[in-house]
Amino acid sequence: MSGLLEVTGLTAGYGGVRVLHGIDIAVGENEIVAVLGANGAGKTTLLRALSGTVRSSGEVAFAGRSLAGTSAARIARGGLGHVPQGRGTFTDLTVEENVRLGVISRPASTRGQADGDVERIYETFPVLREMRRRPAGALSGGQQQMLALSRALLARPRLLLIDEPSLGLAPLTSADMFSVLARLRDEWSLSVLLAEQNARASLKVADRGVVLARGRVVASAPAAELAADEGLRAAYLGESPDGLTEVSS
Numbered sequence: 001m002s003g004l005l006e007v008t009g010l011t012a013g014y015g016g017v018r019v020l021h022g023i024d025i026a027v028g029e030n031e032i033v034a035v036l037g038a039n040g041a042g043k044t045t046l047l048r049a050l051s052g053t054v055r056s057s058g059e060v061a062f063a064g065r066s067l068a069g070t071s072a073a074r075i076a077r078g079g080l081g082h083v084p085q086g087r088g089t090f091t092d093l094t095v096e097e098n099v100r101l102g103v104i105s106r107p108a109s110t111r112g113q114a115d116g117d118v119e120r121i122y123e124t125f126p127v128l129r130e131m132r133r134r135p136a137g138a139l140s141g142g143q144q145q146m147l148a149l150s151r152a153l154l155a156r157p158r159l160l161l162i163d164e165p166s167l168g169l170a171p172l173t174s175a176d177m178f179s180v181l182a183r184l185r186d187e188w189s190l191s192v193l194l195a196e197q198n199a200r201a202s203l204k205v206a207d208r209g210v211v212l213a214r215g216r217v218v219a220s221a222p223a224a225e226l227a228a229d230e231g232l233r234a235a236y237l238g239e240s241p242d243g244l245t246e247v248s249s
């Protein structure tokens with residue numbers, strides 16, 4: 001598997017307080033990698049550091065190029081999309097206006113195909129077509145998450161960084177959300193780096209998982225292996241050893 005994203009020794013923090021202490025992580029082409037960890041482990045900071053929205057040091061290579069010193073805008077245009085926690089939809093704008101905001105981050109050479117991609121998005125998420133003239137604030141939480149994903153897709157990313165897509169969603173909606181990610185990976189030829197507290201559900205769709213604790217990688221393994229490791233889940237993911245208590249998100 002070729003490494004689309006290769007990160008070595010990544011450190012980052014806020015105002016002089018270091019939060020990430022030398023992270024190594026890789027994502028291959030068409031791979032879904034789940035970054036797991038309890039509250040405050042550093043998942044969000046890792047995604048921010050990769051998208052250039054938090055300053056970091058260390059080596060980050062994306063599609064064979066170093067991202068050192070690259071601005072957040074260039075990183076986005078270079079194919080690394082970021083769907084932050086909280087979705088960031090503009091509730092007064094219509095669904096379609098929100099979707100089309102993604103065009104701004106598109107490489108200039110692909111702007112001509114934007115209409116075709118909007119159509120493809122509506123094929124992927126028919127409910128967004130039905131609601132396209134409605135304000136985004138009228139959508140449910142799960143639909144808003146689809147909208148945030150759509151906007152990111154319109155920027156034509158090769159890798160999507162997605163922060164806690166299941167946050168605040170009812171369990172069934174959140175299960176749908178994870179299966180949507182697997183579909184997007186296949187239909188849009190994407191790789192996905194997913195930050196999640198919901199270990200069990202995210203490991204069902206992920207190929208591999210990486211567990212963070214206090215800003216360090218404490219485990220990295222195929223998803224099935226991590227899912228079966230009850231001791232690890234109890235130690236770092238807040239689940240009971242019998243595996244019956246799912247982490248609430």
Ligand SMILES: Nc1ncnc2c1ncn2[C@@H]1O[C@H](COP(=O)(O)OP(=O)(O)OP(=O)(O)O)[C@@H](O)[C@H]1O
Pocket residue numbers: 014019037038039040041042043044045046197
């Ligand atoms: N903007 C910020 N300014 C200062 N400290 C921050 C900021 N954002 C996060 N932190 C701190 O960085 C550490 C890691 O937080 P981060 O949000 O990356 O963890 P997380 O694993 O994503 O947790 P959560 O699931 O709660 O989002 C925490 O100690 C947090 O308090």
